[in-house]
Amino acid sequence: MVQEAINGGAEKSQLAITVEQLIAVNPYNPDILPDLENYVNEQVSSQTYNLDANLCLLRLYQFEPERMSTPIVARILVKALMAMPAPDYSLCLFLIPERVQIEEQFKTLNVLSHFLETARFRQFWDEAAKSRHIVEAVSGFEQAIRAYAVHVLSITYQKVPRTILAEAINIEGVSLDKFLEHQASNNGWVIEKGQGKGQLITLPPTEFNHPELKKNTADGVPLEHITRIFPILG
Amino acid sequence: MAAPYEYEEGGYPQQTDAVGYDPNFVPDSVKSFVVHLYRHIREKNVYEIHQMYETSFQTLSERMFKETPGLLLMPLRLTLIMTMSSACFTVRCGSVTCMLDFLLLLDSGLIRGIIIAAFSRFLISVVLHGVVNMQLPNQWLWDMVDEFVYQFQAFCQYRAKMKSKTVEEIALLRQFDQAWNVYGVLNFLQALVEKSTIIQILEREKEGLEEFTATDGYDYSGGSNVLKVLGYFSMIGLLRVHCLLGDYHTGLKCLRPIDITQQGVYTSVIGSHITTIYHYGFANLMLRRYVEAIHEFNKILLYIYKTKQYHQKSPQYEQILKKNEQMYALLAIALSLCPQVKLVEETVNSQLREKYGEKMARMLRYDEEASALYDELFSYACPKFITPSAPSFEEPLVNYNQDAYRLQLKMFLYEVKQQQLLAGVRTYLKVYSTISMGKLANYMDLDEPNLRAVLMTYKHKTHAVDSDGKIISNADVDFYIDEDMVRVVESKSAKKYGDYFLRQIVKLEGIMTDIDRIKLE
Numbered sequence: 001m002v003q004e005a006i007n008g009g010a011e012k013s014q015l016a017i018t019v020e021q022l023i024a025v026n027p028y029n030p031d032i033l034p035d036l037e038n039y040v041n042e043q044v045s046s047q048t049y050n051l052d053a054n055l056c057l058l059r060l061y062q063f064e065p066e067r068m069s070t071p072i073v074a075r076i077l078v079k080a081l082m083a084m085p086a087p088d089y090s091l092c093l094f095l096i097p098e099r100v101q102i103e104e105q106f107k108t109l110n111v112l113s114h115f116l117e118t119a120r121f122r123q124f125w126d127e128a129a130k131s132r133h134i135v136e137a138v139s140g141f142e143q144a145i146r147a148y149a150v151h152v153l154s155i156t157y158q159k160v161p162r163t164i165l166a167e168a169i170n171i172e173g174v175s176l177d178k179f180l181e182h183q184a185s186n187n188g189w190v191i192e193k194g195q196g197k198g199q200l201i202t203l204p205p206t207e208f209n210h211p212e213l214k215k216n217t218a219d220g221v222p223l224e225h226i227t228r229i230f231p232i233l234g
Numbered sequence: 235m236a237a238p239y240e241y242e243e244g245g246y247p248q249q250t251d252a253v254g255y256d257p258n259f260v261p262d263s264v265k266s267f268v269v270h271l272y273r274h275i276r277e278k279n280v281y282e283i284h285q286m287y288e289t290s291f292q293t294l295s296e297r298m299f300k301e302t303p304g305l306l307l308m309p310l311r312l313t314l315i316m317t318m319s320s321a322c323f324t325v326r327c328g329s330v331t332c333m334l335d336f337l338l339l340l341d342s343g344l345i346r347g348i349i350i351a352a353f354s355r356f357l358i359s360v361v362l363h364g365v366v367n368m369q370l371p372n373q374w375l376w377d378m379v380d381e382f383v384y385q386f387q388a389f390c391q392y393r394a395k396m397k398s399k400t401v402e403e404i405a406l407l408r409q410f411d412q413a414w415n416v417y418g419v420l421n422f423l424q425a426l427v428e429k430s431t432i433i434q435i436l437e438r439e440k441e442g443l444e445e446f447t448a449t450d451g452y453d454y455s456g457g458s459n460v461l462k463v464l465g466y467f468s469m470i471g472l473l474r475v476h477c478l479l480g481d482y483h484t485g486l487k488c489l490r491p492i493d494i495t496q497q498g499v500y501t502s503v504i505g506s507h508i509t510t511i512y513h514y515g516f517a518n519l520m521l522r523r524y525v526e527a528i529h530e531f532n533k534i535l536l537y538i539y540k541t542k543q544y545h546q547k548s549p550q551y552e553q554i555l556k557k558n559e560q561m562y563a564l565l566a567i568a569l570s571l572c573p574q575v576k577l578v579e580e581t582v583n584s585q586l587r588e589k590y591g592e593k594m595a596r597m598l599r600y601d602e603e604a605s606a607l608y609d610e611l612f613s614y615a616c617p618k619f620i621t622p623s624a625p626s627f628e629e630p631l632v633n634y635n636q637d638a639y640r641l642q643l644k645m646f647l648y649e650v651k652q653q654q655l656l657a658g659v660r661t662y663l664k665v666y667s668t669i670s671m672g673k674l675a676n677y678m679d680l681d682e683p684n685l686r687a688v689l690m691t692y693k694h695k696t697h698a699v700d701s702d703g704k705i706i707s708n709a710d711v712d713f714y715i716d717e718d719m720v721r722v723v724e725s726k727s728a729k730k731y732g733d734y735f736l737r738q739i740v741k742l743e744g745i746m747t748d749i750d751r752i753k754l755e
Contacts, residue, residue: 062622
């Protein structure tokens with residue numbers, strides 16, 4: 001979901017179109033490696049994301065380890081973290097040899113990933129603050145992680161205390177007021193006064209924090225399954 | 235899934251002594267076999283070809299082996315697949331002897347790798363560039379793709395064991411450094427998929443414009459099934475190669491044109507059916523889509539349980555049993571991480587309890603021993619991962635054949651570790667319908683911030699992202715937090731009747747059509 005939100009906004013660049021064509025024509029072609037590397041850099045600066053292209057590049061590195069560029073790998077991993085809750089980060093790590101993963105910058109990224117995977121947001125933001133040089137190189141990093149934190153909160157909570165939200169998204173005070181205001185007018189958040197414990201935020205209902213909403217989808221039969229018996233019905 | 239090779243663990247057999255064998259001599263029985271096979275191929279008699287392929291060749295090989303010990307030390311099936319593939323083409327050129335040269339050369343492990351590379355080039359030239367006008371049994375076509383991928387995997391394993399290589403072997407490896415090049419393998423499979431236009435055929439079939447699945451891929455209007463079905467099986471080959479490389483996302487993407495919720499050509503050959511589901515399930519397990527993995531393992535294990543008796547005489551029987559056991563181990567892992575036992579059919583469940591019941595109980599504990607069990611089951615049941623890059627010939631020579639496996643294992647155990655407190659939460663959630671955060675924290679011996687993290691981890695880990703980017707719940711026990719209270723929701727098993735009815739409607743229609751055809755005297 002986060003991915004779509006990021007991709008949806010901008011128009012596709014010429015490079016993006018070219019690379020997608022290259023992959024479509026021949027995904028197992030060592031000659032497209034430089035294009036894929038350029039494309040990673042473009043994703044970093046233009047806040048776009050293409051997992052397939054990045055996996056394709058990691059695969060080429062796997063086939064020819066001597067061509068691997070660790071700065072590019074690090075950028076791919078930061079982008080993959082930003083795609084959470086999707087498992088992209090592990091998908092990338094599965095393709096990166098252990099001897100590369102023990103480099104310092106990758107160790108840091110692994111720690112960050114661990115905190116996100118185990119919903120330890122306070123520790124995550126503390127650690128991220130210590131490693132600014134890695135994460136700040138990629139624009140939109142904080143927003144993307146916030147989107148993930150909000151995702152985890154909203155599948156867990158119907159109503160979440162303000163302090164807990166503040167900790168998870170690492171925003172406080174006036175900035176948080178603004179953030180809440182924005183969410184209230186755009187995403188249907190409701191902010192109310194809790195029982196003496198400060199504000200309480202009602203998150204929009206989903207089938208995950210309101211399990212009773214789930215039923216409807218499970219009972220349905222997809223149209224394409226019905227189409228199979230059209231000839232019989234007709 | 236290939237035939238049961240004795241050398242599966244040990245790599246390639248050593249060169250055997252074939253002195254005393256005249257390569258130009260072709261026994262009459264072999265001649266007559268090839269002539270008959272050729273006739274059946276020319277007449278497009280798929281049934282007879284299948285018989286000769288599955289049964290007669292085996293009998294012939296065994297007899298030949300008795301007559302000339304030391305000749306057919308190669309796995310019979312491999313010889314069969316390759317010689318017959320070449321035979322059916324070479325016979326047309328009138329040369330039978332070349333196929334026996336093949337046999338001799340095959341006795342040497344390394345040369346075999348090179349020969350098979352040549353064989354694949356041969357296949358490329360014949361299938362992709364030539365006009366093939368044959369109908370071959372699906373079993374045979376599947377074996378070609380399966381054997382191709384298996385040989386690639388075995389070669390990578392062999393090459394990665396550099397320490398034990400002789401000077402000659404290393405010289406050969408250097409000389410043929412492009413043998414089984416990973417780009418070549420992937421491009422070969424990809425080329426088969428593309429040239430066969432199988433993806434478009436399956437699309438057209440959905441719209442009712444073309445028949446493929448209904449005829450099991452055979453072409454009854456005078457054409458050939460070879461390229462189409464090879465292309466189809468190559469998608470499964472790609473899934474497997476990508477799994478061997480640890481690229482689960484891309485593997486699943488390659489398989490997407492095949493709808494595995496339905497029967498299809500992949501189910502027409504037991505080997506292809508098992509290979510597909512094994513790798514599909516494994517990839518989903520690694521992507522944390524546990525319910526999907528459990529679902530498919532359950533279906534195939536039930537199928538094997540019901541049908542394995544019919545395969546007892548098949549050369550692949552042992553391999554079927556082995557994959558069966560491995561998939562039970564994978565199911566045990568999936569169910570330990572995601573205890574959705576309701577999804578598992580009773581027969582499968584009782585088999586599972588028998589094999590892994592005790593281990594599964596210990597795996598829930600999440601201590602050192604539990605971790606060792608996850609390690610054991612994973613190592614037993616995972617694919618034989620490969621490192622595709624060429625070795626370094628610099629001294630000192632190192633073995634790197636375990637690197638890929640160790641990486642995947644480490645990543646998997648790391649995931650297990652992240653989930654280690656979830657079983658505890660689950661236990662409490664099952665006995666309460668509402669519980670305050672404070673009380674639950676107390677029971678679990680955690681402070682509230684840590685409990686919150688555990689609860690959110692539970693939610694995150696039980697809510698996977700599917701291939702369309704949608705969030706899907708794998709939770710057996712679900713809950714939500716309302717300010718300070720945890721409210722538990724027992725997930726109801728949503729039985730899908732829709733699919734069942736649809737299938738029955740199609741079946742009934744088939745029966746009605748059959749009845750209509752019956753003419754009463």
